[in-house]
Amino acid sequence: MIAVVSGLPVHAQAETQLKENGRYGIGRTATPAEIAGWNIDIDRNGGNLPPGRGSVAHGREVFDQQCAACHGAKGEGGVGDQLVGGQGTIATPKPVRTVGSYWPYAPTLFDYIRRAMPQNAPQSLGNDDVYAVSAYILHLNGLIPADATLDAGALSAIKMPNRNMFVGDPRPDVKNPACVTDCAGKK
Amino acid sequence: MMTEPTDPDDNPALDMASDNAATSRRGFLREGGALIGGAVLAGGLKGEAAAAGADNLPPNIPEWMKAPGDPMGGQPYGTPSPFENGVVKNISKNLKQYISASGRSPLGDLDGIITPNGLFYERHHGGVPTIDPEQHRLMLHGLVERPLVFTMEDIRRFPQQSRIHFIECSGNPAYTKPYGKTASDVAGLLSCAEWSGVSLKLVLQEAGLQPEAKWIVAEGADAAALTRSIPVEKCLDDAMLVYSQNGERLRPQQGYPLRLLLPGFEGNMNVKWLRRLKAVTEPAYSREETSKYTDLMPDGTAREFTFYMEAKSIITRPSGGQKLKQPGFHEISGIAWSGHGKIKRVDVSVDDGNSWQPARLQEPVLTRALTRFRLPWQWDGQPAVIQSRAIDETDYVQPTFAELLAARGENSFYHNNAVQPWRIDAQGQVTNANA
Numbered sequence: 001m002i003a004v005v006s007g008l009p010v011h012a013q014a015e016t017q018l019k020e021n022g023r024y025g026i027g028r029t030a031t032p033a034e035i036a037g038w039n040i041d042i043d044r045n046g047g048n049l050p051p052g053r054g055s056v057a058h059g060r061e062v063f064d065q066q067c068a069a070c071h072g073a074k075g076e077g078g079v080g081d082q083l084v085g086g087q088g089t090i091a092t093p094k095p096v097r098t099v100g101s102y103w104p105y106a107p108t109l110f111d112y113i114r115r116a117m118p119q120n121a122p123q124s125l126g127n128d129d130v131y132a133v134s135a136y137i138l139h140l141n142g143l144i145p146a147d148a149t150l151d152a153g154a155l156s157a158i159k160m161p162n163r164n165m166f167v168g169d170p171r172p173d174v175k176n177p178a179c180v181t182d183c184a185g186k187k
Numbered sequence: 188m189m190t191e192p193t194d195p196d197d198n199p200a201l202d203m204a205s206d207n208a209a210t211s212r213r214g215f216l217r218e219g220g221a222l223i224g225g226a227v228l229a230g231g232l233k234g235e236a237a238a239a240g241a242d243n244l245p246p247n248i249p250e251w252m253k254a255p256g257d258p259m260g261g262q263p264y265g266t267p268s269p270f271e272n273g274v275v276k277n278i279s280k281n282l283k284q285y286i287s288a289s290g291r292s293p294l295g296d297l298d299g300i301i302t303p304n305g306l307f308y309e310r311h312h313g314g315v316p317t318i319d320p321e322q323h324r325l326m327l328h329g330l331v332e333r334p335l336v337f338t339m340e341d342i343r344r345f346p347q348q349s350r351i352h353f354i355e356c357s358g359n360p361a362y363t364k365p366y367g368k369t370a371s372d373v374a375g376l377l378s379c380a381e382w383s384g385v386s387l388k389l390v391l392q393e394a395g396l397q398p399e400a401k402w403i404v405a406e407g408a409d410a411a412a413l414t415r416s417i418p419v420e421k422c423l424d425d426a427m428l429v430y431s432q433n434g435e436r437l438r439p440q441q442g443y444p445l446r447l448l449l450p451g452f453e454g455n456m457n458v459k460w461l462r463r464l465k466a467v468t469e470p471a472y473s474r475e476e477t478s479k480y481t482d483l484m485p486d487g488t489a490r491e492f493t494f495y496m497e498a499k500s501i502i503t504r505p506s507g508g509q510k511l512k513q514p515g516f517h518e519i520s521g522i523a524w525s526g527h528g529k530i531k532r533v534d535v536s537v538d539d540g541n542s543w544q545p546a547r548l549q550e551p552v553l554t555r556a557l558t559r560f561r562l563p564w565q566w567d568g569q570p571a572v573i574q575s576r577a578i579d580e581t582d583y584v585q586p587t588f589a590e591l592l593a594a595r596g597e598n599s600f601y602h603n604n605a606v607q608p609w610r611i612d613a614q615g616q617v618t619n620a621n622a
Binding site: 022023024026027028029030034035038039040041043044079080090091093095097099102103104105108111112115116119122123165166167168169170171172173174175176177178179180181182183184 | 283284286287312313326327328333334335336337341344345389392393394404406410411412413414462463465467469471472473474477478481483485486487488489490491492493494495497534536539540541542543576578583584585586587590591593594595596598602606
């Protein structure tokens with residue numbers, strides 16, 4: 001049996017009394033420096049992109065050293081994903097999803113390369129190198145010229161070809177009538 | 188060069204070559220009796236074991252009764268019988284790489300609704316990190332009144348809750364051939380456990396969400412720093428920060444020391460090795476929620492933020508790779524689940540989909556958890572096709588594969604929850620009727 005006082009079970013009352021201002025007082029304040037060190041997310045508009053810049057030419061050097069072994073010399077794929085090509089295939093029976101053909105936002109490239117690549121040493125590239133290798137991959141996809149240099153503003157300004165092809169979740173999109181008897185003829 | 192529009196790490200097509208021989212063999216042998224199964228599994232001991240087997244059968248006294256068994260303490264952490272050493276995760280031997288990869292639960296060899304921790308499916312994107320819990324921190328920042336840092340000890344001070352929920356990878360399986368041979372091949376990126384931890388809502392209240400906070404970006408402390416965005420409504424509903432699984436601390440493969448649990452949402456969002464939660468106004472549009480985990484339609488549009496795993500079921504016994512040794516009684520048994528709540532009914536057909544009858548649901552029937560179903564069946568020894576379909580509490584009915592393909596084409600990759608038919612031939616051999 002649960003004893004009830006003032007309409008609340010005793011354990012709920014105790015919980016309310018233990019909390020000050022609705023809080024347990026657990027954890028400590030995160031300092032701005034701690035947050036700055038860990039807050040590496042770049043939003044789709046390029047928000048939170050760091051200072052720095054990198055050219056397509058330098059990006060090719062970084063790519064050859066750090067990326068080509070898995071992604072192929074021209075981003076054609078290998079152990080790692082294909083990064084280049086596929087534009088015009090997405091609505092066909094054999095879609096080829098790459099940075100150029102499928103990714104909706106260019107700043108995501110910086111975000112992902114910095115946090116997760118190269119796979120054997122993530123978060124080892126400096127920001128200039130990440131800008132540069134992003135530029136090279138975008139250049140291989142025909143989205144920026146060979147003499148381009150990217151910084152936060154230039155990367156954020158790039159419009160990816162597939163940007164407007166993403167839609168919300170329409171499910172449930174399939175209705176099974178749940179036939180019970182003589183279903184063979186109703187297929 | 189990859190020409191398929193798939194995530195190679197999620198792609199069952201690459202896994203099927205593995206054939207999962209060990210578990211298929213066990214399923215076959217289970218029908219034939221434990222002693223023979225043990226003998227064959229022991230491999231080179233076959234002759235010796237077979238001879239010993241006769242000596243251990245009635246009216247003789249089994250050898251294991253004539254001497255004391257192993258003393259206490261030989262196994263401080265218990266492991267399965269050596270006769271069960273074929274029951275392991277279904278991990279393809281033909282993956283291009285194993286750092287971003289997946290391994291399946293051996294569904295055809297499991298009973299009940301709880302997946303043993305050692306057989307829980309795995310999917311990781313940057314390997315499995317080894318994290319010292321003393322040096323692990325959870326940071327909560329962004330649109331909050333008080334940005335906070337928690338130690339694991341802090342997290343465990345919050346009021347605890349324990350709940351049973353499934354987690355399923357959204358690519359379970361793809362829509363393209365080959366379709367897989369066993370239940371594990373077809374649906375093994377699915378497992379279910381009792382999770383213990385703290386309601387995420389309590390932790391968020393501790394920091395104080397600002398009104399404009401609409402999404403929470405969760406990040407893992409793995410080499411992929413995997414990032415997904417979660418609607419704040421889910422975070423304030425049934426989301427949990429989990430540190431224990433089936434009573435013991437999380438396994439490293441499941442996010443030790445801390446993971447996010449979002450009941451009913453696709454597996455990838457249940458971020459493991461959780462180190463950071465950031466309250467924001469709109470999603471991060473991370474690589475994992477744009478270039479991956481979006482569902483491509485035939486017209487070139489792609490569905491994004493497809494969170495829920497819709498109702499699904501699969502017969503696990505008898506299932507692909509197993510064999511019915513003789514006509515007569517066989518219980519049909521399987522599992523059903525829905526990201527939208529409780530399973531309301533499971534129908535089973537034993538005549539290639541011409542007629543359906545409700546199966547018995549094994550209690551407990553829990554929300555967003557596996558539900559075990561059973562149907563007694565007399566097999567007449569004739570070829571048959573058996574299959575199940577789940578109906579959840581929203582009255583959603585699990586679709587057929589043909590219905591899904593008609594709506595989505597075969598390149599959408601994720602969220603294939605089609606009815607799975609198994610064909611049984613006159614010899615009792617069970618195979619995938621889709622193959």
